[in-house]
Amino acid sequence: MKRHLLLLAYLLTTACGFAQLKDFSYKFYGQIRTDLYYNSRANEETVDGLFYMYPKDKVYDADGKDLNATANGSFYTLYTRLGLDVAGPKLGNAKTSAKVEVDFRGSGTSYSTVRLRHAYLNLDWGKSALLMGQTWHPLFGEVSPQILNLSVGAPFQPFSRAPQIRYRYTNKAFQLTGAAIWQSQYTSVGPDNVKSANYIKNSCVPEFYVGADYKANGWIAGAGIELLSIKPRTQSKVGDKVYKVDERITTLSYEAHVKYSNENWFVAAKSVLGSNLTQTSMLGGFGIKSVNERTGEQKYAPIRVSSTWVNAVYGKKWKPGVFLGYIKNLGNDDLISDKLYGTGTNIDRVVTAGAELTYNVKHWKFGVEYTYTAAGYGSLDKSEGKIVDTHTIGNNRVVGVAMFMF
Structure with a gap:
């Protein structure tokens, strides 16, 4: 950990040194964030519970007791972050800029290690701009919830940062976005329910997104279409024989969003009709x-x-807020097997309701949030491809956050 901090300090110092060159400017920023949380039962989650999704189904022991009906909670500072914004000299007629941002979330089950959040360069010609690097997935976009939970609304809200080449054209209040996207830290789920970037790597076809937005007088309203084409396997085994196979699944997903904000109000909503969006922390x-x-x-x-x-x-200064979310599994009647690959494939629906109160002054935020989430678990009816015979599992979650931002 100390070695990583020293390396990061060296890189930032070096970058600041370069920023003294002619036509360079920079802005160093960051935050110290602490998260204290409590759950009434076990949940589907990552980062040891900080990135919360939904409650786990019942699992019984030999006496018929639910092994997942166990409260849990902890306290972390893993989402403390550091970042650097750089504005560079013009390249032809384009303004140049770049961003590098890291936190200490780590990856997998390795925590308190440096992780890359954003790393991109941007060329801006005024009406048009070209971004190359890693940043928010376009499905996350400019409309996302203002809540304390670090999942930022997932699995109701798409959540992913991904390597991409993104082009934007702006004309007055209208903005068009097109992007080619790959996978790195947030990956698709495939055979044996394993997450991997190999499915899109073997596909040789990036994910594509096209969207349009209208922005004026505090409003943002828009919609987008996403295409994902992956290869789940390149070989199969039948008996004791292995065969090379050419498998692919190509899907289209759609989203629409709206947001209004002024000095007092923030009101936003998003709806997604998704097909195989597991790389964005969604169900399916x-x-x-x-x-x-x-x-x-x-x-x-x-x-x-x-x-x-x-x-x-x-x-x-005092900001109360509410968040409501609903997910429905629409299934697919083309399925011939109950062997499914994905996230929450045995869930028919998820409902969540949350309320929070934050205290905000310059450089500081303190807040508490309560969320109740209920998931309806069941079994697959292959005739309709839907989840039936459901039962509901609920979880109560309380989060306390303190942040110092600089």
């Missing part, structure tokens, strides 16, 4: 719709999921 995935009996080569069908959230926050 895909299943099998046909199998070649000789080679084992499979064709796939996506699990379609509808997700909607609404968020409202009011105030300046």
Whole structure:
């Protein structure tokens, strides 16, 4: 940890030194963030509970007791972050800029290690701009909830930072966005429910996004279409024989969003009709719709999921807020097997309601948030491709946050 901090300090110092060159300017920023949380039961989550999704289903022990009905909680500073914004000299007619931002979340089960959040360069010609590097996935976009939970509304809200090449054209109040996107830290779920960037790497086709926005008088309203094409497997095994296979699943997803904000109000909503968006921390995935009996080569069908959230926050210093979210598994009647690959594939619906209160002054934020989330678990009905015979599992979550921003 000390070695990583020294290296980071050296890089920032070096960058600041370069920033003294002609036509360079820079801005160093960051935050110290502490998170204290409590859950009434075990949950699907990452970062040891900081990135919270939804409650786990019941799992019984030999006496019939629910092993997941156990409260848990902890305290972390992993989302403390440091960043550097750089404005460089013109390249032709384009203004140049760059950003590097890191936190200490780590990856997998390794915490308190430096992790790259954003790293990109940007060329701005005025009406048009070209970004290359890692930043927020376009489905996350400019409309996201203002809540304390670090999941920022996931799995109701798409959540991912991804390597991408993004082009934007702006004309007065209208903005068009097109992006080619790859996967790095946030990856698709595939066979054996394993997350991997190999599915899109073997595809040789990036993810594509096209969207349009209208921005005026505090309003943002827009919509977008996303295309994902991955190769789940390159080989199969039938008996003791191995075959090379050419498998691919290509899906389209759609989103619409709206936000209004002024000095007192923040009101926003987003709705997503998703197909296999597991790389954006959402529910869903895909299943099998046909199998070649000789080679084992499979064709796939996506699990379609509808997700909607609404968020409202009011105030300046004292800011109360509410968040509501709803997810519905729409299934797919092309499925021939109950073997599914994805996240929450045995869930019919998820409902959440949260309320928070934050105290905000210059450089400081203190807040507390309560959230209740209920997930409806069941089994797959292959005739309709939907989850049936459901039962509801609920979790109560309380989060306390203190932040110093500089």
